[in-house]
Amino acid sequence: MISQEKKQKISDWWELRTGYRQLHALFFHEPILGGSSYAYVFGHVLLFVVIFQAMTGILLALFYSPSTSAAWASVAYIQDKVTLGWFIRGLHSNGASAAMIVVAMHMVQTAIYGAYRKPREVNWMLGVILLVLILAFAQTGYLLPWDQTGYWSTGIVIGLIESVPLFGDSLKEAVQGGNTYGNLTLTRFFAIHVLILPVLFVAVLLGHIALTRKHRTTPPSWKSPEKLARLAEPFWPSQVFKNMVAIAFTFILIVAATWMKHGIELYAPADPASFFDARPEWYFRPLFQVLKYVDGIWEVIVSLLLPLAVIAILFATPFLDHNVEKSLRARWKILTVFMMGLVAFVGLLVVSFYDDRVNESFQRRMQIAEKQADDARKFAYTYGVPDAGGVSVFTLDPLYEGKQIWRKHCKSCHVGTERQGPEIIMGYNSRAWIRDFLLRPNHDRFFGLTSIKGMDPVEMNEHSLESVIEFIYRETGAHDVNDKLATMGERYFDDENCSNCHSRDWETEGEEGPNLGKRGSVEMLIEFIMNPSHPRWFGEKNEMPTNDLSLKETKAVVHYLMSLQHPEDSFHHHGDR
Amino acid sequence: MSETKMTRRGAMKVISGLLGLGVAAISGVPFLRFLLFPVGVKTVDSGKGFVDIAASTMVSRNAKPVYTEIIVPRVRDAWNTKTNVLLGGTWLVRNNRGALSAFSSVCPHLGCSIQRNKESVNDSVTFFCPCHSSAFSRNGERLSGPSPRGLDLLPVIEKNGRILVQWSNTVSSVNENDQAS
Numbered sequence: 130m131i132s133q134e135k136k137q138k139i140s141d142w143w144e145l146r147t148g149y150r151q152l153h154a155l156f157f158h159e160p161i162l163g164g165s166s167y168a169y170v171f172g173h174v175l176l177f178v179v180i181f182q183a184m185t186g187i188l189l190a191l192f193y194s195p196s197t198s199a200a201w202a203s204v205a206y207i208q209d210k211v212t213l214g215w216f217i218r219g220l221h222s223n224g225a226s227a228a229m230i231v232v233a234m235h236m237v238q239t240a241i242y243g244a245y246r247k248p249r250e251v252n253w254m255l256g257v258i259l260l261v262l263i264l265a266f267a268q269t270g271y272l273l274p275w276d277q278t279g280y281w282s283t284g285i286v287i288g289l290i291e292s293v294p295l296f297g298d299s300l301k302e303a304v305q306g307g308n309t310y311g312n313l314t315l316t317r318f319f320a321i322h323v324l325i326l327p328v329l330f331v332a333v334l335l336g337h338i339a340l341t342r343k344h345r346t347t348p349p350s351w352k353s354p355e356k357l358a359r360l361a362e363p364f365w366p367s368q369v370f371k372n373m374v375a376i377a378f379t380f381i382l383i384v385a386a387t388w389m390k391h392g393i394e395l396y397a398p399a400d401p402a403s404f405f406d407a408r409p410e411w412y413f414r415p416l417f418q419v420l421k422y423v424d425g426i427w428e429v430i431v432s433l434l435l436p437l438a439v440i441a442i443l444f445a446t447p448f449l450d451h452n453v454e455k456s457l458r459a460r461w462k463i464l465t466v467f468m469m470g471l472v473a474f475v476g477l478l479v480v481s482f483y484d485d486r487v488n489e490s491f492q493r494r495m496q497i498a499e500k501q502a503d504d505a506r507k508f509a510y511t512y513g514v515p516d517a518g519g520v521s522v523f524t525l526d527p528l529y530e531g532k533q534i535w536r537k538h539c540k541s542c543h544v545g546t547e548r549q550g551p552e553i554i555m556g557y558n559s560r561a562w563i564r565d566f567l568l569r570p571n572h573d574r575f576f577g578l579t580s581i582k583g584m585d586p587v588e589m590n591e592h593s594l595e596s597v598i599e600f601i602y603r604e605t606g607a608h609d610v611n612d613k614l615a616t617m618g619e620r621y622f623d624d625e626n627c628s629n630c631h632s633r634d635w636e637t638e639g640e641e642g643p644n645l646g647k648r649g650s651v652e653m654l655i656e657f658i659m660n661p662s663h664p665r666w667f668g669e670k671n672e673m674p675t676n677d678l679s680l681k682e683t684k685a686v687v688h689y690l691m692s693l694q695h696p697e698d699s700f701h702h703h704g705d706r
Numbered sequence: 707m708s709e710t711k712m713t714r715r716g717a718m719k720v721i722s723g724l725l726g727l728g729v730a731a732i733s734g735v736p737f738l739r740f741l742l743f744p745v746g747v748k749t750v751d752s753g754k755g756f757v758d759i760a761a762s763t764m765v766s767r768n769a770k771p772v773y774t775e776i777i778v779p780r781v782r783d784a785w786n787t788k789t790n791v792l793l794g795g796t797w798l799v800r801n802n803r804g805a806l807s808a809f810s811s812v813c814p815h816l817g818c819s820i821q822r823n824k825e826s827v828n829d830s831v832t833f834f835c836p837c838h839s840s841a842f843s844r845n846g847e848r849l850s851g852p853s854p855r856g857l858d859l860l861p862v863i864e865k866n867g868r869i870l871v872q873w874s875n876t877v878s879s880v881n882e883n884d885q886a887s
């Protein structure tokens with residue numbers, strides 16, 4: 130143990146050179162009027178979250194690469210390859226959410242305590258600047274992964290900026306770095322996010338904290354001065370203790386949320402040619418929601434003026450409320466405005482999420498988007514992302530060539546409302562598809578849009594139907610066939626008139642209906658696509674044009690068609706893009 | 707009274723410290739593991755296979771050394787897979803018994819590019835390094851200069867009339883081989 134005397138000497142040495150005792154006293158021994166309280170923890174929790182963000186942010190920056198070709202790939206690498214990368218990335222994102230919540234609580238507390246009033250006006254105003262900076266952090270960070278959601282929702286914000294009267298165009302070009310979205314957008318957002326904002330933030334924060342030390346914590350106005358003096362306590366250790374409890378609690382929440390949800394989503398790489406339902410982070414949802422209710426000139430006014438108005442009101446708060454009386458009752462007007470603002474924020478937030486939840490087509494599109502994201506990440510994980518980066522990851526898809534050919538030569542007639550032939554989408558030639566076909570062959574999904582009308586709906590009991598389906602399913606060469614059932618189906622097929630019109634031997638030609646031998650198998654599909662009016666199938670009734678695909682191309686597209694049969698194997702699809 | 711107050715204050719100090727330590731430890735472990743991820747990981751992988759670089763007929767017995775680039779079909783560099791990547795060069799030499807050697811063009815001294823000696827001031831100097839003037843013989847032995855050893859050899863094979871080499875950053879040197887034999 131160091132002796133008391135020695136301690137004193139060391140302390141004196143340092144005091145002479147740094148004068149640290151004054152600082153120490155200022156931060157640890159200043160009395161808090163009315164005593165320590167959990168009401169005062171929010172600023173400190175916020176300080177913790179901000180430092181935590183800086184640490185996780187620096188870690189991410191060790192792997193992140195800001196360019197349109199590398200951004201998504203590097204984030205996918207963090208997410209799926211780097212040890213605990215998904216966790217660190219999740220912490221950084223959830224930490225931002227936590228900062229938003231704690232900032233709101235911090236503001237509510239300081240507002241209720243009247244801590245914006247004389248002489249703390251400047252402190253409050255510095256706080257509002259910090260709020261703006263925090264929002265800017267979130268906005269710039271969201272784009273950095275260059276995934277679908279960041280790309281499309283930042284696009285909306287840039288659109289808003291463009292709508293600024295007079296110099297909107299120049300402002301847009303300054304923000305996005307040139308005439309359109311690209312590499313310069315990312316380098317800009319990255320520099321703002323990791324260099325410019327942190328410098329500004331630290332500078333303002335130092336002022337903010339220094340002023341809280343100068344003015345000390347605002348005590349509750351509802352206690353008498355005598356009582357406040359009597360209950361006064363120094364900051365250390367009782368307030369520190371409460372702060373630490375709150376910090377540990379916040380930390381556990383961030384860690385638990387991140388761990389249990391396995392980090393956060395990474396969507397597919399930004400794809401300018403796709404349709405993506407852009408949704409901002411939850412804390413920007415209220416503004417997003419408001420914009421749904423207005424259009425035309427009002428959209429511009431609301432989107433630009435509403436945030437400005439909110440910031441302006443916050444900024445001016447110390448001057449809007451200059452009543453000498455400090456009690457809550459005397460300040461009811463401004464507190465009511467705050468309350469209403471908060472209620473509106475939460476209300477819009479809830480409505481926005483509710484709207485999405487009940488919007489079925491949105492949900493369906495999200496499912497496709499998630500599947501795409503899944504595929505993109507698996508390809509990137511397995512093969513690495515090609516130099517071109519971003520969406521080129523899909524070229525690694527074993528089905529890529531087939532899908533491209535499908536899109537160019539086949540899709541317009543087989544998918545969508547402008548179809549001219551039977552619908553061919555996920556589930557084509559699955560058992561469910563065969564069943565539906567047998568029960569209503571003339572429905573729009575099948576031959577309804579063609580002039581082939583020869584077949585009547587199949588009428589048989591469920592058991593026979595099931596076995597016939599299995600038989601037809603077996604012809605496709607599927608790997609999961611119930612052979613016994615299929616053989617039974619074959620018998621029903623012959624007994625129940627099906628065979629009046631259809632052969633099932635692959636050889637016979639020119640019958641009423643197409644020959645069903647090997648129907649839906651690789652071999653049959655290749656031959657059919659190369660020669661759709663072959664007499665083995667539709668002969669003269671055929672309406673599908675012959676195309677000039679090579680054998681190799683035909684094989685590729687058939688490979689894709691076969692993949693539709695088993696929608697469960699998600700690795701091979703990324704939906705109908 | 708004052709004594710119990712002392713212990714209460716003491717407890718608050720200790721618990722504050724413990725909470726701080728707990729937060730630091732729980733975040734510190736994943737932070738460190740994330741930070742140290744690249745240690746021991748092959749972040750850049752150009753594959754282990756041999757790369758086809760030239761036709762065997764390009765290098766004849768006792769002829770001048772031939773320089774060829776080594777272009778690897780596929781290199782995985784962290785998140786990227788790059789195709790046809792130029793990794794480096796090699797000097798090919800065939801001796802009078804027909805045996806083929808492939809020398810890495812990277813100087814064993816500090817990594818400049820080895821060049822062929824065109825001036826032939828001294829007949830025995832076939833290769834030299836322009837940076838600090840290390841000189842090497844046709845067999846890759848060090849003749850003079852600061853290089854610590856002879857030229858580095860790349861594994862080479864000939865198959866179906868083609869020359870294939872294996873690129874690697876850890877190379878064996880001529881001199882070491884000589885000493886071993």
Ligand code: HEM
Pocket residue numbers: 169171172173175176179232235236239242244245249252253255256257259260263334337338341345346347348443
């Ligand atoms: C965004 C990051 C922010 C951080 C890291 C932060 C941090 C802090 C800290 C550490 C304190 C000292 C608390 C105490 O000792 O009692 C404090 C006090 C204060 N903050 Fe913030 N703050 C932030 C944002 C804001 C915002 C957005 C506002 C309001 C618009 C605000 C208004 C205040 C006020 C008025 C005080 C004095 C509290 C009092 O007198 O009791 N701060 N802040």
Ligand code: FES
Pocket residue numbers: 813814815816817818835836837838839840851852853
């Ligand atoms: S690098 Fe070749 S001699 Fe120094």
